[in-house]
Amino acid sequence: MKPVKVAICGLGTVGGGVFNVLFRNASEISRRAGRPIVIEQVATRTPNPDCETSSVYMSQDVFDVIENPEIDIVVELIGGYDIAYDLVMKAIEAGKHVVTANKALIAVHGNEIFQAAREAGVVVAFEAAVAGGIPIIKSIREGLTANKIQWVAGIINGTGNYILTSMQEEGKTFEEALAEAQELGYAEADPTFDVEGIDAAHKLTILSAIAFGVPLSFENVYTEGISRITIDDIQQADSLGYVIKHLGITRRTEEGLELRVHPTLIPKERLLANVNGVKNAVMVSGDAVGPTLYYGAGAGAEPTASSVIADLVDVARAMGVDQASRVPYLAFADQSYDLPVLPMEEIETAYYLRLLAVDRPGVLARVATILSEQGISIEAIVQRDSIEGELVPIILLTHVTKEAAMNEVIRQIESLADIAGGVMRIRVESLNDQ
Amino acid sequence: MKPVKVAICGLGTVGGGVFNVLFRNASEISRRAGRPIVIEQVATRTPNPDCETSSVYMSQDVFDVIENPEIDIVVELIGGYDIAYDLVMKAIEAGKHVVTANKALIAVHGNEIFQAAREAGVVVAFEAAVAGGIPIIKSIREGLTANKIQWVAGIINGTGNYILTSMQEEGKTFEEALAEAQELGYAEADPTFDVEGIDAAHKLTILSAIAFGVPLSFENVYTEGISRITIDDIQQADSLGYVIKHLGITRRTEEGLELRVHPTLIPKERLLANVNGVKNAVMVSGDAVGPTLYYGAGAGAEPTASSVIADLVDVARAMGVDQASRVPYLAFADQSYDLPVLPMEEIETAYYLRLLAVDRPGVLARVATILSEQGISIEAIVQRDSIEGELVPIILLTHVTKEAAMNEVIRQIESLADIAGGVMRIRVESLNDQ
The missing domain is CATH 3.30.70.260 (ACT domain)
Structure with a gap:
């Protein structure tokens, strides 16, 4: 079959990972996809020294890829809301499919983006937006379709989990553990998004929508970070048989939906309590399947690339397929508003x-x-x-x-x-x- | 869209689960699939008292469903090789899609079955054949397509894991633990398939093929059961920092493929070491994603039904799609023989x-x-x-x-x-x- 041609927009950590894995595993990926997936263009202002780009068409302006008629799929790896939003909307308008790792964009603008994509008949895929390399979107959206999902709970921010693990195992204070995470490149200079739970809230918003068939509603997530957790709390929890983890939790009750991110004591013997360092894990409980758990690297160049490329293969398959035979963006053919998000009280x-x-x-x-x-x-x-x-x-x-x-x-x-x-x-x- | 009409063949534990979940969650499933999935016929010689079948067309002979022109998908839940094999091959020949939970059938006759299905242009789906409700086939086949898979290792027989857990936690002998598993219905009267590793070997055969793009080769699996494990071994392992688990392991090395089922000491701190009772878990390590783990119920009526129904939704989507745009049966467009299975030595x-x-x-x-x-x-x-x-x-x-x-x-x-x-x-x- 004809190759699928992609444009990578943004060649930072994740963009570089996608670039390198697509080259390194080209033959494996092609054998799986049934057709080659080739990088037709890379748009970035900052070259990535880890990528050998000499054989690839490079441009500085990401919006160039919209004009390129060869491009089938635009891979948005810029991050943030502004340029990323414009790029994704323009790509959709131009009839191009989109793959993105941008959790903030999907959580905040997803309803609008999917509406535009539906009208334009293009796919917008976002496996990499939640839990890095773990195929959690696919597992919930396609693997558990038989179930009324009861609840989803996950360690979905690697930085926060690294800090809590370091406090737990090495007796560091929050400030010491954060400084260490920053030195190792796990935390940003401004760590607010990670340690105050905003990043986790973005991801939980997406998980909740695909689990329960409700619209994305980031504004309704109760969000509490880990910066107030002390070593004393961790030790007290330990002596009571618990571990403190920063969790995103969304649950369906008869009254409505719970949607909350906060530090949580969980019993030590739970698998989730034993997920340490920068790793992520998501538990999903369905009425037929019972509790399930998905574990792996929640961030990093190649784990995230793994999910971006899985999306590329999925989009390559979905390209020739009518909309009704595609997996719905947010798992359900319609997002119904019948369940209110419960106030924290x-x-x-x-x-x-x-x-x-x-x-x-x-x-x-x-x-x-x-x-x-x-x-x-x-x-x-x-x-x-x-x-x-x-x-x-x-x-x-x-x-x-x-x-x-x-x-x-x-x-x-x-x-x-x-x-x-x-x-x-x-x-x-x-x-x-x- | 038009409803998809399915025939359930075999109304035992799994068949009953599929029947009941399809009814109970009909609206949820329909919202996800974009069309209703309806049970058009049930073929069984033994009624299931847990199923209210009065509104459904029942027949005794499973081969009746082949003749029924209304049936889009035949769900083979009979088990074993003989009738199941004939039923699946006849269904394919009649141009019907097939969903099966039959690991033995796929592991032993899969190459032939998929060849026939390819020629007939129908889908044969088998998520429920490995690790019950865990969407492990989908995760490897679609979620990790970017990766050169390095190894897969899993607790893929719940009965064996129940027995080892019971020996570990309660100090029971193998014979006592087996008797208990039989009382609880976790083990068959003849437990050979479970405790001697044959069931795990069937599942490992499938995992290896979809991970590495090799043909199914059950005859090459090294298989060793757990019946020789003593409490002394479990206690010695414990004092050395290990837990004994019965694992299926398949690994790609430069020399070839490892394909082996045997009791294994693994360090206590591994997540896999903490998977207890009848639960299953599969680790998959890929070159891009690193190690990942998938955990959940490995057997039982509704967990297995969860996977069967996920397949039904997938098949419903794939029905209107040309073969090239479907996910390949065994993950790769071609199953290549370039990697020999290594002899155990x-x-x-x-x-x-x-x-x-x-x-x-x-x-x-x-x-x-x-x-x-x-x-x-x-x-x-x-x-x-x-x-x-x-x-x-x-x-x-x-x-x-x-x-x-x-x-x-x-x-x-x-x-x-x-x-x-x-x-x-x-x-x-x-x-x-x-």
Whole structure:
């Protein structure tokens, strides 16, 4: 069959990986795709020293590829919203298929992009936007089509997981672990997107849409980062049998959809609790299949390239196919709005609370009474031996309750005269994988 | 779009699961597939009390479905080789697409079946044949198309894993654990296929073909079961930092393909080492993506149904598509024979050896000399405190060496006067997942 001709826009880490893997594994890829996938053009302002581009048509302006009639598929690897958005929309308008690794773009502008793509009859593929090299979009969108998905929970930000692992295993503080991640190139100079959960929220938005058939709604994700987690929390969790992971969680309940990113205590024996360093893993539970888990590299040049190229092969196959026989962009033929996203106050989960109390008789009783008045059962209380004159840390594990009730509990505890400072609250999920 | 009409042949555990999930999740499945998937006929000799079949056309003879012009897809869930083989070949001949969960059929007759399907222009899908509900065929065949796959290693027989987990966690003997698995319905009355590794060999055959683009060659799988594993082995492995799992392993080396099923010591900290009970998990390592892992239920009515129905949705999409735009049956447009399957003697791996020695000075030295003469380094030797007059167990862990050299070592050790009985040999794999 005729070769498929692609343009790579952006030759940074991921672009370079796609370029190199497409060359290195050309024969393997061609045997799988049934036709060669050739790089017809590369558009970048910054050459990549890892790529031997002398035999390829290079241009500086990414919008050149739109004008190139030879190009079948535009591979958007620029990142960000501005140029990337324009490029993708213009490519669609020009009747070209698009492959992108841009989670922010899909999470924020995806509904509009897929609408335009549907009208233009082109494919927009985005496997690399979530969990790097793990074929999680394909697994949910095509592998679990029989299921009513119940929940999805994942470690979907490698930087955050690297930091938490480093705190857990080496006793580093958050700041030390972050600095180390930056030195190793795992974290950006401005780490906000990673450590404050925005990157994970982008990815969770996409996972939720394809799991439940709802539109992308990034604006509704509750997002909490890991910068407030202390070594003390990690050690307390450890002694209670838990590990702290930064998770994206989306769940379908009768009331609506949960959509939340936050640090989470999970039992040590879970597979997810043993996913360390920059690795990602996503659990998906369906009513027929039960819990499943997908693990691998969540970032990096070649793992991400693996997903981009898998998309290229899929698009190569879908090119000659009418729209009705293609896999829907977001897994469902229609994205239905019938399930509201629940406000965080409506979520039900268990909690870990850490408070600092003045060491006076009756503090524990007052805290326990506040919980009891809100109808919340306590699973464990740990009060450290007190040192005279010092504040005593108290750790509480509760049973499942509504976030609104917990907010009220925390408000009341913080107003107690015997309590110093704020209450540290971390949610606890069982995430059964058996 | 027009509904796709399917015939379910065989209404046992899996057939019943497919029947029930297709009804229960009909609206979800239809929203994903873009068209309804309806059960037009069920052919079975044995009604399934879990299925409400009164509204469905039932027949006794599975070959009836071939004659039914309404049927688009024949779902073969009979199992075994005889009738299943005839049914699948006749369905293909009649121009019907086929979905099957029959690993034995695909592993043994797949080359012939796919050749016939190619000529007839129909799809034969088999996701449910390997690892139950885990979308492992799709992940390798479509999700990792960018990669030269390096190796695949998996816990792909739930019964065997249940037995080993039960021995590990509850200190049961193999016989006790097997009896328990039979009581719980996890093992057949004749457990040979599961505990002797034949079922795993069927699945490994399929995984190897789609990973490496080679023809199915079940006859070349080295197969060793778990019935010789003792509690002592499990405890010795544990104290050395390992867990014993029954793995299917296929690896591409420069010399050829490894294709082997056997008990394996793997380091405790690996995710695979923590996959317990009847669950399955498959690791796939590719040159671009690195190691990935897929976990979930490896058997059972609804998990297996999940994969069968995912295939139905895929086939529904592929029906209106020309053959060149479909995913190749075995992942590659052509199955090339350029890589020979290595005989077991050519495999390189590390080893655990357990021997019983007469407690006389010099035994260890003689054993160590035999290893040294074959150029094999020893990683660990454990000799238990001896009890007067009793034989002493000696445990050895070696570095990586060729199986042929190890065979010679074992022959020589067994011929020593100080050694009682045979040498227990279990292979050791590091299976790095980082």
